[in-house]
Amino acid sequence: MINKVVANAEEALKGIEDGMTIMVGGFGLCGIPENSIQALIKKGTKNLTCISNNAGVDDFGLGLLLQTKQIKKMISSYVGENAEFERQMLSGELEVDLVPQGTLATRCMMAGYGIPFFPTPAGVGTEVAIGKQLINWKGRDYLMEEAFEAEFAIVKAWKGDAAGNLIFKSTARNFNQPMSMGGKITIAEVEELVPLGQLPPDQIHTPGIYVHRIFQGEKYEKRIEQRTVRKK
């Protein structure tokens, strides 16, 4: 078995340099790689292009990397829960490329399937179509969308093993699964690193071939963005 285990987030992030493109997993604050984000702040890497569905909130998630001005460009489907984000975008400090959510998820996944581009009806006839190739297939229009090329993907899983196999928990699977396949180097932080043989092969969401470095996160805050409940 090929051993993918690294000691901690600092070691996992080796090789991430200024100006690189990274995928960062999660949806909202659900399933974000909290430990890696903290380590990236400590590392101080600048001018990053981040592919991530959202940009966190002011004091959590990718919002922390915005506060430290480490992000040059965000590629996301929905942003806006974040005052610092808004300020940097309106002042022109931050570039933002808005991509329909399904297109974003698929462009991550395609990188792991070796599919260079795919036709989608999402965005036809809108400003998203500007500058993109339009094809007509059996009477319907589609936009050609490219697979993402990211030097690193940073994801968070529930359980993983030394072989790099990953299992996600509940809706924290979200973008973590497609992104775990999509990085040239994929870093997975997990809540629990288990001994080989404990993860049932039938239940693995991402096979270890896609994962290059894995470590158990020190702690998880798992902040809730919108706490909605009903009375007992």
Next chain:
Amino acid sequence: MLDKNGIAKRIAREVKDGMYVNLGIGIPTLVANYIPEGINVELQSENGILGMGPFPFEGEEDADLINAGKQTVTLLDGASIFDSAMSFGMIRAQKVHLTILGAMEVSETGDIANWKIPGKMVKGMGGAMDLVASAKNIIVAMQHVNKAGESKLLPKCELPLTGIRCVKKIVTELAVLDVLPEGGFRLLERAPGVSVEDIKKATAGKLIVEGEIPEMVI
């Protein structure tokens, strides 16, 4: 005239047994409260849930279990979880039968604008462009006129588009209307206490009125 819950109640009558349904944020979310007994549907949340249940009881919320509005939710028995790429795969493949979402403007040819107002902070389209481009059936829940009293049912959308020629049905505080494939809003029902004249005045796009227009049953 209907309030938000009235619009949601009327839309709930469009939900048929056996449907997989995606509900957008706002009035569409309220539709779940009014689906009649005996109608079995599964709610899809595009971050990756089929069989989404109500909000959790206090103290039982789980940070790992949220819906597309980032709210804590629960799962019903028989629910499934999947990644966001597969989620939009089932949307693109039209496995999800019905999408209900809000709009700022709809045109008489079924174009929809609901994601961007020039000059204001742009938050992004989220999954709306994927949903409207692929759904077989789209019902829009919206206000007929804006706060200034101007119609939001237009010959042509003025705001940046989310999708083209996709809206099939609209439910507003005043009326239920179909969008015809050849263009035009066909008036189907009036809200209680609203006249055909009121609806004509509130509709800037081409309005088609044929015969008697019944009052809505809610």
